[in-house]
Amino acid sequence: MPEPEHLAGIYPDTGPQPSTPARSAVDAVQRRTMIVLVFAQIIGTVGVGVAPSIGILLAGAVTDNEAWAGLARTASTLGxxxxxxxxxxxxARRGRRVALAGGWWTAAVGAAVLVVAAQWSLVVPLFGGLLLIGAGLAVSLQSRFAATDLAQPHHKARSLALIVWVGTLGSVLGPNLGVPGEIIGAATGLTVYAAAFLIAALCLAVAGLVVWMWLRPDPLLFLGQAVPPAPAGPGSRQPGRIRQVLAELRVNRRARVAVIAILTAQIVMVGIMTMTPVHLTHHGGSITLVGITISLHIVGMYAxxxxxxLIADRYGHRPAITAGLGVLAASLLIGAVKPDDTGWTIxxxxxxxxxxxxVNVAASALFNAAVSAETRAxxxxxxDALSNLWGATAAFASGPLLAVSSFSLLSIVALIVLIPLGVLMAGRTLTHQNA
Known part of the structure; x- marks a missing residue:
């Protein structure tokens, strides 16, 4: 699909057009966009970070049933x-500002519902709140793509990676909201869980406000990359967005490879990470040890x-994905061979x-570069929806598998999941400049 006329002269693959915004003007908007996204990401991920930590504890306390608690633990991912x-x-229809602010505010409503669920031990609000707070995770992921809308081609992967990286701060701070929650709870009469989700709701609401107030001009609308639906004539039917995406994936090999890489990394990471705390506690590990292990894992994910x-921009997406594939294989081999050694497990x-x-950062950058402007957003x-869905599926499947087998077998199964991506990386699937 040809780029919009007003992109010409900004990107090297388009011809000069007199109406093109100056590159300096685009760069100025990009700098403002990055500042807003960074602040919103840090504040918002503090609220999102509550779900996989305090949310898990709340699920166990409210349901008092392991089966229901397990379902509640994955509710935010399903959301x-x-x-x-x-x-x-x-x-795609209204721009990044509307979508990102709306997502943060939806998550804030979910956190507010969880305050009620935590205070009065209500099961239905628990599930509803966790599903809604999942919007924060979806927005956190989509913010990384928003960072690339106006970035120069050779800086797109770095812009995406910066938004992923700043999420480290929120992901580390979020699980620790129980500490200020105890202080607020003592002053207000709220339970510690309710107070923690109250803080989360405020953070998520502020993140939405930051985006709504200051993400101007909207990066997706600035260069005309949002594609509003064409007016339908009498009796006409517009093709669904999902069908447009699937149609593109059928003919766009680079985009397919990127999707396979993202899904593979998510399935393997979530499946193993979800069961590692269970495995450690079964071998006598303390809650403190489990917390340290998960914190180190999160640092490894984002740092x-x-x-x-930088590697993806300078050397291409394939080397970065291949390197990640090798590191994942090394991790799983250790898990398969040394499952009973705590140090090796960490x-x-x-x-x-x-x-x-x-894999995730490089494949996300590849996907962003490969997909057409018409269906990009x-x-x-x-x-991201597929990634979270498969991650939730992996979390569900890994529990019974560990229960009937061992951590070694779970690691071996995850190694097998890596094989198709390894075959793609060994082939010629990414034949494209800077792929």
């Missing part, structure tokens, strides 16, 4: 999967992102996070 595509479609972006989980970072929401 992100369900809301990812609608938010992407909203961005290398700027390096990955090392394995750190490597698991690093490998995921390499919707496709970005769609791939």
């Amino acid at each position: 992100a999967a369900l809301l990812g595509l609608p938010l992407g479609t909203l961005a 290398p992102a700027p390096l990955v972006g 090392t394995s989980l750190i490597l698991l996070g690093i490998g995921w970072s390499f 919707s496709s970005q929401g769609g791939v």
